[in-house]
Each structure stands twice: as C-alpha cells, then as structure tokens.
Amino acid sequence: MTTPAVTYNLIKKDKHTGARLGQITTPHGTFDTPMFMPVGTQASVKAMAPEELKEMGAGVILANTYHLWLRPGEDLVEEAGGLHQFMNWDQGILTDSGGFQVFSLAELRNITEEGVHFKNHLNGQKLFLSPEKAIAIENALGADIMMSFDECPPFFESYDYIKKSIERTSRWAERGLRAHKNPQTQALFGIVQGGGHKALREQSARDLVSLDFPGYSIGGLSVGESKAEMNHVLDFTTPLLPENKPRYLMGVGSPDALIDGVIRGVDMFDCVLPTRIARNGTCMTSKGRLVVKNAKYARDFRPLDEKCNCYACRNYTRAYIRHLLKTDEIFGLRLTSYHNLYFLLDLMRKIRAAIKEDRLLDFRAEFFEEYG
Ligand SMILES: Nc1nc2cc3nc(NCCc4ccc(CCO)cc4)[nH]c3cc2c(=O)[nH]1
Secondary structure, eight states: OOOOSOEEEEEEEOSSSSOEEEEEEETTEEEEESEEEEBOTTSSOTTOOHHHHHHTTOOEEEEEHHHHHHTTOHHHHHHTTSHHHHTTOOSEEEEEOSHHHHHHHSEEEEEOSSOEEEEOTTTOOEEEEOHHHHHHHHHHHTOSEEEOOOOOOOTTOOHHHHHHHHHHHHHHHHHHHHHOSOTTTSEEEEEEOOTTOHHHHHHHHHHHHHTTOSOEEEOSOSSSOOHHHHHHHHHHHGGGSOTTSOEEETTOOSHHHHHHHHHTTOOEEEESHHHHHHTTTEEEETTEEEETTSGGGTTOOSOSOTTOOSHHHHHOOHHHHHHHHHTTOHHHHHHHHHHHHHHHHHHHHHHHHHHHTTOHHHHHHHHHHHHO
16 A cells, blocks of 8 residues: 555544644645645746745645646646746645636636536637546646546536536546556545535535545635535535545635634635735735725835734835835735735634634634624
C-alpha cells in the first residue's frame, strides 16, 4: 500500500460544534487546519511576493488549471520544473480542475459524456476539456493537491438536471482517478455536488467516498445561493464525508462564511474575494468592510484596522493608502491586498485557537458583535 501524497491528522474536535482542529501533510509541508488558501490563479497571488505570503502565514495557495493551460501552457510549466519551481513557492499548491472556470469564463458550447466543448475566452478558439485532459494538465503542473474534473451546476437547477449532472461528475471522477499518473506525490480530491438537494448530495458523497479519495471538496456552492442556503447544505453534507480526511469548501472567503463553514466541519477554504476587493480599495476590518478610497478617509491618519498587526497597518495610514489608490500607485493595491489576506489568515489563526479552547461559539459571537 503506497503512502498517499496527502494525509490528514484530526487533532481535536470542538466540544460544541462540528469544528475540527487538524493538520494536513503534503509533499511540501504540514499545515494547520482550518486554513484559508490565497488564490494565485495564474501562478501569482496578485501583487504579493512569495516571501510576503510566507510572513503572513499562508501555507497552501491555489492556481487554476484552465488559465495555466491557456497561458503559458502546462508543457512550459513542466519544463520549468513544475509550478513550485516556476513561481518560487516551496509550500503547498492546490489546482482547481478547470470545470468551474470553464462554466464561469468561457463561452460554453456543450457538455457531453466525454467532456466539455467550449471557446477559449481569450481568442474564441474551440477547446475541449475532459477528465483525462484536466488530470494530465494538473499532473504536469505538479500541484500537491488536484481537483477532479466536475460540473458545477447552477444551485437552483432542477432535481432531474442535477441528478444527471452528479452521476456524470461521479463517472468523470472515476475516469480522473484512472488517468492520474502521480498518486504518490499529488493527491486527487473528489468534489461533492448536488445543488441544494439533500438526496443528491448524499448520492454524490456516497459515490465519491466509495472511490476512496484522499480528500473531499464540497462544490456547487458560493454560486449565488444565500448564506443560509449554503449553511443548510453544509449541515447535511459535511457529516457524509470521512472524519479522517480533509474537507474543502470551494470559493468561500468572507469572514462570516469562513466561521460558519468551520463550525459545520470544513477544514479548507479558498476565495478570490480578499485580493479581488482589495484592488478596488475595499478592506476587511474587525468592524466590517472599509472602502478606503472613500473621501471621508482623506485625512484619516489611523491604520486600516486599529486592531490589525499586519505590515500595512503597522506602517501606513488610511489617508496614505487612499492617496495611492486615487493616484493609481501600484503600491496601494499591494497594501490593501496584503492587509486583506493577512486579515483572513489571522482570522483562521484565531479560529484555530478558539477550537483549541472550546470557545468557538463565543468567538463567533464576539466577532459578529464587532463585524456587524
Ligand atoms: N471545480 C470546482 N471549482 C469550484 C470553484 C468555485 N468557486 C466558487 N465560488 C467563488 C465565488 C466568488 C467569485 C468571485 C468573488 C470576488 C468578488 O465578487 C467572490 C466569490 N464556487 C465554486 C464551486 C466550484 C465547483 O463546484 N467545482
């Protein structure tokens, strides 16, 4: 029996909720969970240097198969020695499989049993992605954790459509397992789908758990459904997944959704939110969102967040950062991006400490009291 590329160690279960304190071990290191993973879609977490990501405590970061397949091409990345070498990142890397990106970016042609036919969102060129092709690209990129090729159906699609979709997604997952060339060094996760339908989430989870993946993603969420609907799906989906394997909720990154996901037993999260909103001057603070570009901060010489200990908050003021953003100074984007990522990574540190001391629900109450 070969040792799997990724293992999960459950350290402690929270007394009052479904939260877990754990560690995930990969070929590029061991990382504490629950964790937030910064998104570096095109092999760069926008505006951040690897050293800065390390100093703020990032362990695993994301890259996207679809984007890197198009540019610069997985063959070039492979020639560079793989993603870690190419982007000078020696810790964890997770790649999404392209499924979601195709549906959200490309002009969709059609989905068949074989795979997805679509147009390159950059030049309209006809393209085709199958489970085998997606897995081959992820093998070439060399990520420690790879996603199966799946369909992320619209949350509100009909029961019948989603039933057919999850059954195909399970067949695709099995084809991906067979096509996977490096199970000893790259862990392939299954992605549970099923929209908002309990019976379909159960069927999808059952199918994928029977294929014995080293970890499981919960897909099909954070696609426009309400937070209450997401939490409701999590309530009945995470318990279907093995306790001794990591659970990854895809595309979730607001502070409240992170806390509520942890409480429902999720270990890993990713989202473009912190870096995306940073670039238009919106900052996450302990008192809620702060749009630092707003005129009212022109002469505000306080840090973005007076409770934050990050590089941006220790050295710069709202007035200065607002000035940089208003004058299109790139350093402005760097400071807001740094702060927002630090804010979420620090939130996960606080959540892990709260689980350790069985006070996660108290922490949640205190956090929401201030966050608003
Ligand atoms: N393979 C796969 N990947 C996914 C990625 C996802 N990402 C999301 N949500 C991201 C939502 C999201 C997108 C952009 C912003 C920036 C501010 O608007 C914030 C959140 N849901 C997701 C679902 C899936 C999924 O089922 N399968």
